[in-house]
Ligand SMILES: Cc1ncc(C[n+]2csc(CCOP(=O)(O)OP(=O)(O)O)c2C)c(N)n1
């Protein structure tokens with residue numbers, strides 16, 4: 038699809054992730070989140086530009102920094118906020134929390150606290166689609182970080198996906214750090230995309246701060262997957278604006294000069310400049326969209342705060358899968 042037809046959705050999604058993460062952090066600092074939270078603001082262009090090409094029949098696997106992936110895949114922000122607050126109205130009835138948000142009805146296999154675990158989940162979904170002859174309509178996308186890119190599971194998965202030509206995209210969000218460890222120190226190669234060569238698949242370096250660049254690169258990778266030609270590794274160079282998790286102190290391991298140089302390339306500001314310059318959307322319309330999303334997120338916070346905690350009698354529910362009920366209708 039031409040990007041012009043998706044521009045408003047893209048702008049909404051970028052803003053939805055940005056406002057969500059800011060509000061989520063505020064709630065975490067106030068003590069309203071259950072557990073640790075990992076904000077993804079700064080990285081919005083990556084899930085937005087990729088998920089713009091996906092439908093609910095496609096599957097994504099996500100990470101501990103998964104809110105942006107969930108939002109771009111169509112999960113409702115109010116249910117997500119409630120989930121992070123441990124409330125019964127959340128996507129997983131308040132028992133998952135920030136790092137385990139999942140919604141199979143939207144093709145979201147789950148955020149994941151185990152670094153690298155999104156990868157085999159997405160490959161498994163791609164294998165299922167291929168077995169069922171559905172790869173045209175159902176591909177897998179694994180989101181993971183620069184830290185995860187050195188996990189053995191990525192290399193096993195890329196090899197298997199290559200030899201079986203599975204419809205999967207390996208989307209490596211290189212945000213320059215794994216916790217406090219810089220990629221220049223911990224990754225053996227300058228460009229993670231180059232690792233694709235070992236598995237005989239395309240590896241593409243993408244400006245992950247530019248949603249137009251992400252959209253274009255993802256379009257090729259999605260096309261390749263849907264046509265049965267196999268996987269692609271995308272390395273999306275990006276930056277998280279906040280610390281690794283809510284209580285991290287990034288000033289201990291990175292400079293404000295470095296932070297500012299990435300913020301100058303902010304995906305939302307640059308989107309605005311470009312669409313206004315090219316007369317694709319006017320300022321008035323952008324402001325109206327922004328306002329609408331801001332209100333949606335305020336409502337989501339309100340919804341989360343006013344929702345009940347899970348009742349005690351549900352403590353032992355959803356612990357094991359009930360195959361006869363829970364997986365009925367599983368695609
Ligand atoms: C298997 C495993 N090892 C270590 C950890 C601890 N841990 C949590 S996040 C993280 C860093 C991950 O870095 P990266 O993959 O670059 O993702 P980012 O946090 O930058 O989004 C680590 C080491 C973990 N959760 N799982």
Ligand SMILES: [Mg+2]
Pocket residue numbers: 182183184210211212213214215216
């Ligand atoms: Mg990282």
